[in-house]
Amino acid sequence: MKTYEQINDRIESGKAVVLTADEIMDYVDKKGLDAAAEEVDVVTTATFGPMCSSGCFLNFGHSKPKIRMSEAWIEDVLVYTGLAAVDVYLGATQLRHGDPANMYPPGEFRYGGGHVIEDLIAGKTLQLFALSYGTDCYPLRELRTYFTINDLNQATMVNPRNCYQNYNVAINCSDKTIYTYMGQLEPNCKNANYCSAGQLSPLLNDPLYDTIGVGTRVWLAGAQGHVYAEGTQHAGACERTEGGVPTGGAGTLALTGDMKQMQPEFVRGVSFRGYGISLAVGVGVPIPILNADILKRTCVRDRDILAPVTDYSHDYPQKTGKILKQVSYEQLRSGEIEIDGKKVNVGSLSSYYKALEIANLLADEIRRGDFQLTAPIAPLPKNVPMKSMIQRAKP
Amino acid sequence: MTSEPVTHKLMLHFPKCECEKPIIYHLVKDYDLVVNVFRAKVTPEEEGYLVLDVTGTEADIDRAMDYVKTFNVQVNFTGKGVIRDEEKCTHCGYCIPYCPTKALHLSDDASREVAYNEADCIECLACIRVCPYGACTSAF
Numbered sequence: 325m326k327t328y329e330q331i332n333d334r335i336e337s338g339k340a341v342v343l344t345a346d347e348i349m350d351y352v353d354k355k356g357l358d359a360a361a362e363e364v365d366v367v368t369t370a371t372f373g374p375m376c377s378s379g380c381f382l383n384f385g386h387s388k389p390k391i392r393m394s395e396a397w398i399e400d401v402l403v404y405t406g407l408a409a410v411d412v413y414l415g416a417t418q419l420r421h422g423d424p425a426n427m428y429p430p431g432e433f434r435y436g437g438g439h440v441i442e443d444l445i446a447g448k449t450l451q452l453f454a455l456s457y458g459t460d461c462y463p464l465r466e467l468r469t470y471f472t473i474n475d476l477n478q479a480t481m482v483n484p485r486n487c488y489q490n491y492n493v494a495i496n497c498s499d500k501t502i503y504t505y506m507g508q509l510e511p512n513c514k515n516a517n518y519c520s521a522g523q524l525s526p527l528l529n530d531p532l533y534d535t536i537g538v539g540t541r542v543w544l545a546g547a548q549g550h551v552y553a554e555g556t557q558h559a560g561a562c563e564r565t566e567g568g569v570p571t572g573g574a575g576t577l578a579l580t581g582d583m584k585q586m587q588p589e590f591v592r593g594v595s596f597r598g599y600g601i602s603l604a605v606g607v608g609v610p611i612p613i614l615n616a617d618i619l620k621r622t623c624v625r626d627r628d629i630l631a632p633v634t635d636y637s638h639d640y641p642q643k644t645g646k647i648l649k650q651v652s653y654e655q656l657r658s659g660e661i662e663i664d665g666k667k668v669n670v671g672s673l674s675s676y677y678k679a680l681e682i683a684n685l686l687a688d689e690i691r692r693g694d695f696q697l698t699a700p701i702a703p704l705p706k707n708v709p710m711k712s713m714i715q716r717a718k719p
Numbered sequence: 720m721t722s723e724p725v726t727h728k729l730m731l732h733f734p735k736c737e738c739e740k741p742i743i744y745h746l747v748k749d750y751d752l753v754v755n756v757f758r759a760k761v762t763p764e765e766e767g768y769l770v771l772d773v774t775g776t777e778a779d780i781d782r783a784m785d786y787v788k789t790f791n792v793q794v795n796f797t798g799k800g801v802i803r804d805e806e807k808c809t810h811c812g813y814c815i816p817y818c819p820t821k822a823l824h825l826s827d828d829a830s831r832e833v834a835y836n837e838a839d840c841i842e843c844l845a846c847i848r849v850c851p852y853g854a855c856t857s858a859f
């Protein structure tokens with residue numbers, strides 16, 4: 325048994341024993357669970373993949389004369405201005421003005437909100453164009469200027485949903501190619517795509533939310549951010565394996581962090597042909613080894629984690645709830661799964677390579693004493709299921 | 720390394736700004752190479768490429784390529800037009816099932832790094848269409 329204080333003391337003195345979720349299983353197999361639980365202080369987890377529910381708040385400071393922006397675009401991408409005068413929210417999936425979208429399908433979606441966020445963090449100079457109706461206190465009615473992230477007062481990433489605990493494997497049973505947020509899916513179940521770091525993924529290593537909660541400090545694209553709430557669509561009440569690992573979506577995290585501290589290689593705009601724009605963000609989450617049970621759950625392996633294969637040509641869009649099959653991440657990572665006796669090629673949208681890099685970067689930061697752990701100020705709910713929309717014909 | 724002249728087919732990718740330097744002139748004059756250009760796109764302010772044969776001794780060609788690389792020019796010995804930008808690639812592996820020849824493949828199971836073997840590329844352009852990060856492009 326250890327406490328957060330004890331672990332933080334060891335981190336501060338540079339003595340903390342830190343392993344990644346990719347290394348811990350073999351270590352525990354070798355040392356035995358109880359001995360390892362005494363010895364290991366932190367296991368680092370990570371993920372890098374597209375997550376559409378991402379964005380950021382920006383504050384530009386005041387122009388002279390002042391403006392209360394009522395409509396604004398950054399690099400021709402619309403931002404939300406229903407806030408104070410020079411505050412905006414930029415959403416990752418916003419298309420650029422004039423993008424033909426899927427008018428001539430499949431659309432290319434080369435540049436949008438996610439790419440603006442990537443360019444901001446990369447330090448590029450961007451154009452702001454804003455309009456206003458003008459007020460006595462904010463008389464300016466039109467503004468065009470060029471800025472970098474350093475000119476802003478605040479640039480705060482606010483991702484309402486990140487780190488999906490587990491996710492679908494997408495496949496297409498129809499007879500024509502479909503274009504989805506899970507990528508391009510060829511007809512007749514020719515290929516399948518998944519999107520999870522599996523055994524390295526944060527919430528799969530803490531499946532019952534023992535240590536990850538509201539207030540947990542996380543590594544967000546290189547910045548020290550934190551979990552500010554349960555993520556949208558968080559649904560802790562779900563089917564789980566004996567080890568407590570969900571067999572579908574389940575938990576999510578809402579994350580925030582200072583974009584001025586972020587590294588551009590971990591914040592990347594995503595273009596899904598025929599679907600739209602998204603943002604991939606690198607997240608690392610440390611798990612304090614407070615006891616042997618927590619350690620045991622970080623030892624989860626790809627073969628123990630199941631994901632539901634779902635038909636994105638019918639069952640997903642029509643919300644039938646039908647699942648074709650459960651497959652393990654070990655099978656998915658082999659590059660081939662079997663559906664109805666037929667071999668199906670598998671691709672990944674989430675980068676295990678990057679996730680591994682992040683888990684190691686975070687582990688190094690903790691070993692150097694530069695990253696302290698925080699106890700949650702509130703736990704993530706375990707018993708709340710996901711609701712569907714109620715569509716009413718009358719109020 | 721022999722001093723016999725050999726011929727290599729090369730493709731040079733120019734970043735945005737280097738196109739105005741007289742690189743070919745220096746290849747001929749300073750490195751004694753015989754140059755035969757097949758295909759070129761060199762537009763100021765844009766990325767460009769040159770597909771060419773160079774004939775000279777291995778040593779001269781090596782020195783010439785070291786010189787060319789000082790301009791941040793990418794040298795590609797297979798003459799293939801499809802480039803995978805190392806900086807932009809996230810090694811997600813999404814492109815792998817779409818690549819018919821396994822030119823894009825996992826280099827090893829532990830690191831799950833995605834490798835690109837130019838020699839195997841048949842320039843079907845599938846990866847250019849599917850890569851969500853714009854990491855694959857074609858010069859042509």
Ligand code: SF4
Pocket residue numbers: 803807808809810811812813814815823833846849850851852853854855
């Ligand atoms: S899809 Fe693009 S980013 Fe992903 S591995 Fe292939 S080239 Fe790299």
Ligand code: SF4
Pocket residue numbers: 801817818819820821822823839840841842843844845846847855
């Ligand atoms: S162009 Fe075709 S063959 Fe070449 S790497 Fe891309 S997908 Fe593979």
